[in-house]
Amino acid sequence: MDTVYSVVGLGKLGASMAAAIASRGFQVIGVDINRRAVEAVNAGHAPVRETGLEELITAHKQRLRATMDHYEAIANSDVTFVVVPTPSDERGAFSLQYAAWAFRKIGYALKEKKGYHLVVLTSTVLPGSTRYGLLPILEKVSGKRCGVDFGLCYSPEFIALGSVIRDFLNPDFTLIGEYDEKSGSLLESTYARILENNAPCYRMSFENAELAKIAVNTFVTMKITFANMLADLCERIPGGNIDAVTQALGADQRIGPKYLKGSLGYGGPCFPRDNIALSFFARAVDTAAELAETTDRINRALPAKIVERLKPFFHKGATVAVLGLAYKPFSHVVEESQGIYLAKTLADIGFRVVGYDPLAAESARIELRDQAVVLDSLEECLNQAEVVIIATPDPVFRRLTLADLQDRNVETVVDCWRILEKELKGHSIRYITIGQNINDEESQARLIKLWLTDANSDT
Template identity: 45%
Template sequence: MSSLDELAVLTGSDRKKLSVVGLGKLGSPMLAVFAHKGFDVIGLDVNPAFVAAINEGRAPVEEPGLQEMIDRNRSRISATTKYNDVACQSDVTFVIVPTPSGTDCFFTNKYVVEAVTKLGLALRGKKGYHLVVVTSTVMPGSTDGEIRAALEASSGRSVGADLGLCYNPEFIALGSVIKDMLHPDMILIGESDRKSGDILERIYAASTDSHPEIHRMNCVNAELTKISVNTYVTTKISYANMIAEMCDHLPGADAHVVSTAIGADSRIGKKYIKGAVGYGGPCFPRDNKAFAALGRRLGVRCDLAEATDRINDHQVSRMVGFVERYLPRHGRIAILGLSYKPNTPVVEASQGVLLADQLAEAGHHVVVFDPVVPASAAAQLAGKVTFVDLADDAILQSDVVVVMTASPEYAKLRGDQFCKDGRRRVVIDPWQILSADVSCSVEDHVIPGRSAIPVESQAGRRSAAA
């Protein structure tokens, strides 16, 4: 019996229908991936423009591969603004709506509770079993707490025989969401009961290509696991950046050499152990802060998570120091890369944006370029920096160039692009993505984490710049 046949038995329906509430940066790819794997999927969003886009066969958000996947699976995809449609046309609903951080760094469940309440009201008129899956990241205790209470109160049902509830967060990164959904390392299932977990496991058996490990547990364990994973990853990033800064000050030291050797130890692993710039984006910073905030509320020492944040916050100042070390009097700075990572226009907690902002606030002239980020997306830089449409324009208007995002576009830059006007620039390349051709064409190719300049020379440069 196939996973889909088993699913039909468990749900008591011969339909292979799923629904996704929330069609944003994660919800739309989820909808497309499920459809690609043979499910009929109906999406819901409070934004009519997102609903219209899906129904017209257009991706409502930018994400590599999303439009192509929608094109190939339009017959199995639809969208609505009505919860009754979701309740009647599906047996399993994934809720993936925002859970913004509050001033206490805890995630707020307002939008999740609103969604499950409206879904519950729609389920009052439906016969048969329905599984509700919370995919949004929530604080430990939320799913079996206020979310369950809201769902049961609105639906008039108790979680159990005819109503399932699971917590099932995604471990993905913007810019590679579809790939990550098809090839996850693991699937995390927090289940209210065995039946709900069985159904969800069958769905993932049918919708992933990587045969991932599936870890089933109660909801609070799954909620804690989610933020613990991201906290551990951010700790590795800050640890690598701490090593890199040590290498800044040790003649002959090279953080890439050190971290490559460290990562070869199976107890540590190679992922996220490369020193470059700090982490950003919509998940890592807030998950780490939430973990530390939870520890403080519980009276648990979370010094490691707090230190991880402090080291990460320091990375922008570290880059400012590199820029000012090489910047001539009245010199101009080009920043290549505003997105927090390649292949996404998202600038939330972006190191490139933070660097541009700090340099501009210090009175420096800053020119910025990003191939996927419009000026409107970086509102905090409005009126402070100069936005240009080409990397060449940014380079020509600068004396120091800083590559802040490891975008493939920057890896293709040629040496002659850095000296077209006869001037040789300083390039700061924390990701080490520029070619040897560029190294030969610039005054200095500076790689943070690699001490190539004697301390006395650095002091000489600072004195000359002053």
């Protein structure tokens, strides 16, 4: 008989994993404590918004069902993925509160279950959590032994919201932290059957895998922040152009071109919290993750720094339109979004702020409350604006033309991602970007002062 899978936690990641596994021909039982999520899946609908999820669940509903009963799901499956929240706690660590509760439920089910069962923790946790925080719960509650009666792996996913299904089925690699050889081999062969590509599998101890997971995210954010640092420097050298610099930099194979744009900072539910958690963990083990701390500090300071640079170009009392309020295009998530931070900073210093986002209007309205007016149409937003800030490289904004802006009252466009350079640069509207100099003369004067020596001076 084919392996049956259960997925505990039908949220943004878990629901997509459950549907993706079902789409590969396996029976999947989803478990959630949220009745609405369970009912949605059983009715053939997506419990959360994610690209392609609704279609996938509808197409494979004969192989996917959901329940609120952990016991029943564990009893009727062979492998269980645990994908519950691990929210940041007041120390900046990832809380094990939900995972511990789920492991207790799984432990009760294992107590009664005959035969071997593999438990896979997918939720992001800090080093030591699986072995010292969660494994003891399974052993104590079930009265059984890991490595004998059941297996345990820590195997996080490297997915981006908006492409969770594609990323899960086609990862660059899979990462397995294993209790023992048997648990790791079973999960490796599971991935070989489920995934669409032949991704290499890296197997290691729980602790190394826990560190590797958070290392990936914190490295990427460090790279983004490095490019943003260069963008700042480009704004201060004559003819400075971040795209010219990063194009060369990214061609070096040791570096690579991805996440090297030079623009606004990173945001969303994952990246910002990971640097904080790594910093917490380093302190907890008597050292300091200074690169993670600095990356976080620079990223948090960026919106205020950008507004400080732009402020002199906006006339007092101007209405500023922030286009792009989600943390990235094709997303409705506004958590730690740079567009939201820019809007709040501008409102705090007295500008009237209006905003538009193709998907995130509802959540942006809650986030911005009385600080900005979130409008339902891009046209209405542009109608009210004297200054336009493009905060995400959404295709909707890429299609804006000079006429769209000129025919209205728009005086200045701040193009953070340089998506309208060809269309707007050199025309009557003032065009400002991140990472390009807007005051060559002043920068030149500064460099002359820096480098003109007695030997090459005429005087």
